[in-house]
Amino acid sequence: MISLRQRIVWASLLGSAALASSGAFAQAPAAPTAPSAAVAQADTAAAPKAQHKRMDPAQRMERMKEHRAKRLAALKEKLKLSSVQEGAWSAYTTATQPPTGPRPHMDRAEFAKLTTPQRLERMQARQAERSAMFAKRADATKTFYATLSPEQQKTFDTETAHMGGHRWHRGGPDGHHGQAPAKS
Template sequence: MTRTHPILLATLLAAASTWSLAQTAPAPATGPAATAQATQSDGTRAQRWAERRAQRQEQLKAALKLSPAQEGAWSTYTAAMQPPAQRPARMDRAEMAQLTTPQRIERMQAVQAERQQLMNQRLDAVKSFYAQLTPEQQKVYDQQSLRRGDGYGHGPRMHGERGMHR
């Protein structure tokens, strides 16, 4: 059995890491054509998400077997669960680089507060709708939301190995 010399091993590791750093990705496309393409792909992605969300809502509604008296609560619930029309603006790296560390942290806290407010609104909508359901419907809702993760489509299945449930 031969022992690998530590210097040789370190040299090989350094060479491998240097080689991997030398492999650069092509620069992202810029200009009006690239902007149009990015906007189109984002629009298509948003449309697909909207279609999937509508499909999940219809499946949930069918599984719940809502009574006519519960239709108003359903409408209020689905309206409240829609994503915001405009998400908080993201700062690019250049803007972030111009801020001091305390300013960057304050900016992150402001974005977090906006997200927390949205989460609280959704929690209120779920609680209000859930209270209108019969115990049998609540069990169905619990099962449906458990399968999706957190009740509106961002569950562990979408986060792979990084999900909460492994």
């Protein structure tokens, strides 16, 4: 993948070549500070991405836990739960807690050594695990949802509409991060 800085450098080179071949280069010299300013801006724009990729997995998990706790606290505050609903809230948050510990992982080399039927069985088993986790979360959500008043249900619907769409945060079907596909 070509970085933003490389794109800027290539665009500058191509632009310079086009100007030189058209003779316009001699008429209007380019300002020497423009490309360096663009490259400096590209460096600062790319810096946060580089930091995110290098983050320690344990730090990343901790940050995700903190983010989840903040989201749940904000949701609880907006729902204005009664004391009767507190038990259902606790059961909901416990049941929807992401699994702790490292995810089951198989080395690519080990996976490649398997026969096609063996790989399919492994994938099917992993899919069954994910389906079971989803069913558990769905049941907990439905149970909690049933304890809410119609007003609270409306708030819950509004506030949690984006929570199921994790794929948009990782680059959706068209590869754009955080954006839905363009409507035709």
